[in-house]
Amino acid sequence: MNSMFRVSILILLMCVYALGFTQDMHIKSKSEHIQILKDSSFTNQITIHFPYSDEPRLYPIFYDTELEKVSDIQLFEIKGRRLKKITLKKIKEEQVNLDYITSQKVKSVFIPAETEVQLIYKVSCRELMYFSSLPLFSYNQIDTLNYKIDVPNEFVLNHNTIHKDLITSHSIDSMHSEHGYQWKVKVAPMKVEPDPLQFFGIYKNMKVPLMRVLVMPKSYENQSTKYMNDWYFKNVLPQKGLNTAVRQKLDELTYNVSDSLEVVNIIYDYVRTNFKYVAIEIGMGAFIPTHSNTVFSNKEGDCKDLSNFLSEALRYKGIHCDLALAATFDHISDCDFPSLSSANHVICVAYIDDEKLLLDPTDPIHVQGTPVQSLQDRTILIVNAEGGDFYKVERFKPEENKIKYQLNLKINPTNDLIEGTVQIDYTGVSGNYLRRIQDYEDQKDFATFSNTFFEEILGNQKLSNLVISDVPKELDFKSDISINGKTFSDGVNRYLFIDFLPRLIDSESRETLIEGTYLNNTFNKIVTAKIKLNEAIDLFEPITYNYEEEGMSLRFTVSAISNLEIECYYDFSLNHIFVEKENIDPINKILNSFKTIINEPIVLKKLKD
Numbered sequence: 001m002n003s004m005f006r007v008s009i010l011i012l013l014m015c016v017y018a019l020g021f022t023q024d025m026h027i028k029s030k031s032e033h034i035q036i037l038k039d040s041s042f043t044n045q046i047t048i049h050f051p052y053s054d055e056p057r058l059y060p061i062f063y064d065t066e067l068e069k070v071s072d073i074q075l076f077e078i079k080g081r082r083l084k085k086i087t088l089k090k091i092k093e094e095q096v097n098l099d100y101i102t103s104q105k106v107k108s109v110f111i112p113a114e115t116e117v118q119l120i121y122k123v124s125c126r127e128l129m130y131f132s133s134l135p136l137f138s139y140n141q142i143d144t145l146n147y148k149i150d151v152p153n154e155f156v157l158n159h160n161t162i163h164k165d166l167i168t169s170h171s172i173d174s175m176h177s178e179h180g181y182q183w184k185v186k187v188a189p190m191k192v193e194p195d196p197l198q199f200f201g202i203y204k205n206m207k208v209p210l211m212r213v214l215v216m217p218k219s220y221e222n223q224s225t226k227y228m229n230d231w232y233f234k235n236v237l238p239q240k241g242l243n244t245a246v247r248q249k250l251d252e253l254t255y256n257v258s259d260s261l262e263v264v265n266i267i268y269d270y271v272r273t274n275f276k277y278v279a280i281e282i283g284m285g286a287f288i289p290t291h292s293n294t295v296f297s298n299k300e301g302d303c304k305d306l307s308n309f310l311s312e313a314l315r316y317k318g319i320h321c322d323l324a325l326a327a328t329f330d331h332i333s334d335c336d337f338p339s340l341s342s343a344n345h346v347i348c349v350a351y352i353d354d355e356k357l358l359l360d361p362t363d364p365i366h367v368q369g370t371p372v373q374s375l376q377d378r379t380i381l382i383v384n385a386e387g388g389d390f391y392k393v394e395r396f397k398p399e400e401n402k403i404k405y406q407l408n409l410k411i412n413p414t415n416d417l418i419e420g421t422v423q424i425d426y427t428g429v430s431g432n433y434l435r436r437i438q439d440y441e442d443q444k445d446f447a448t449f450s451n452t453f454f455e456e457i458l459g460n461q462k463l464s465n466l467v468i469s470d471v472p473k474e475l476d477f478k479s480d481i482s483i484n485g486k487t488f489s490d491g492v493n494r495y496l497f498i499d500f501l502p503r504l505i506d507s508e509s510r511e512t513l514i515e516g517t518y519l520n521n522t523f524n525k526i527v528t529a530k531i532k533l534n535e536a537i538d539l540f541e542p543i544t545y546n547y548e549e550e551g552m553s554l555r556f557t558v559s560a561i562s563n564l565e566i567e568c569y570y571d572f573s574l575n576h577i578f579v580e581k582e583n584i585d586p587i588n589k590i591l592n593s594f595k596t597i598i599n600e601p602i603v604l605k606k607l608k609d
Helices: 003-018 196-200 224-239 244-253 260-274 292-298 303-316 432-440 443-457 584-599
Strands: 026-036 042-050 057-064 068-079 082-086 092-098 101-111 117-125 133-135 141-152 155-162 169-176 180-188 210-217 321-326 345-352 355-359 379-383 389-392 402-411 418-427 462-471 474-483 487-489 493-496 523-532 543-549 552-562 565-574 602-605
Touching: 042 057, 057 068, 057 117, 068 101, 101 117, 141 155, 155 180, 210 224, 224 321, 224 379, 244 260, 244 292, 244 303, 260 303, 260 345, 260 355, 292 303, 303 321, 303 345, 345 379, 402 474, 432 443, 443 462, 443 474, 543 584, 552 584
Parallel strands: 026 141, 402 523
Antiparallel strands: 026 042, 042 117, 057 101, 068 082, 068 117, 092 101, 133 210, 141 180, 155 210, 169 180, 321 345, 321 379, 345 355, 379 389, 402 418, 418 474, 462 474, 487 493, 493 602, 523 565, 543 552, 552 565
């Protein structure tokens, strides 16, 4: 998330707080009656029952001005079984005018105190695909949440619920009549922490129950993927095409280049280097791109804009390309069900010699021909003229992402300081979290950050004279190191503490990880520390530890190279991207085991004269 987006969200939070939206309101019940109309629009009548409260409240109604219309707002006082209409105070309406959220307004409805109140209002939407989910959670305390969906015979409703195990009470049924089906969903919704992005259907880093929905014409029954594909393909088609100025620029970039793969690299790098990425759109603007000529003219766009321009540019140069809907690692669900709620990203897919090349022009450090890091283990929906298909993105193998630490050390005989050098090499995407920081920092600030970062990884020991080398597919660091207070002699034995060895996971400083932690990528980490001693020792049998869990392994050895040198070595392989319920215990077990190993002093017996 870039800094401008953080500022926008902070502004939104301040606005929400100022209007009173963050009150933790208790709602007795909330009902939504969604009616699918034959012209492919829909309406939603929402009824909210507020219990008695000593304090007045403000209730926000967010809506998309391009697609939705809010009407028939009514307020009633509940007296037993009777409803007495209350005169509405003036409804305050404001534009949600932020850098990355467009076409949104909010109506603020005043809910009076010291009475039970029922609020009823209607939302009409002209785009049926916009009805894509039913949240089964809320940041307010809602006793009962009811959805009723009327689907005429001309349409079919498909649904898929994620994280159902987080709901304490949940029921769904349907009834058929001569006019169509009526679906009913009743749930005691899961309560979550307030997040203003939820108002806009953006669910970042949330693991909550959600029913994904797709309503499609009867003619597409049992062809939900094809319907989603055809709808998107049709809507993107008018945004394609390149004018003369764009074609001339592309010809200039690829002059005398005939190799297709080289053409891909040139144009891919051109877009990532010369076009500004502007982040979040919502509503249909989150999925339908700006015309490719406009994107070229403005030299900016979000994921769908840049991917559409890239695909058009490559297609002009004779390379077969498609767009693909995708769900990044921080989205609420995988893109494995055809619904707009399943996706939060768009990429370009190019084909060279029948191989798929995933291209994400919003990722400045992605290397074409490798998995997109944020899409590892995720599904994408490739949109094409043949009806589309789902494709599972592979994750990197640990051995593709090497991290190597080489410490060459010696004990100073005068003060027992351990001094020497450390060489750190990242290959593959193992150092991408550092490269992303490098992209936003100047050279001096990145060097300062790196020095502090590696000192902390190496047990807060002193680094100096750090040198950084950044070459394709490698990020290397070299530094002098001074380690204090880790060895002493009692005249018979030399004691050596090795808790300065780098921790197992560079990007995580916590000794115990929590569920939901994103580990960036798989990796294989190899650490070798050679320590020259200032006095001879007896040779000893190697001290070894071996741990192996599902998706992880650790081999640790301390051995005597000679009477005057020992070596500490470990090889750690991690084949997980997330800390999840299924792997959290073995991950923390191996982290705790490693901590125990390096906290125990090595006792080296002095060699007798």
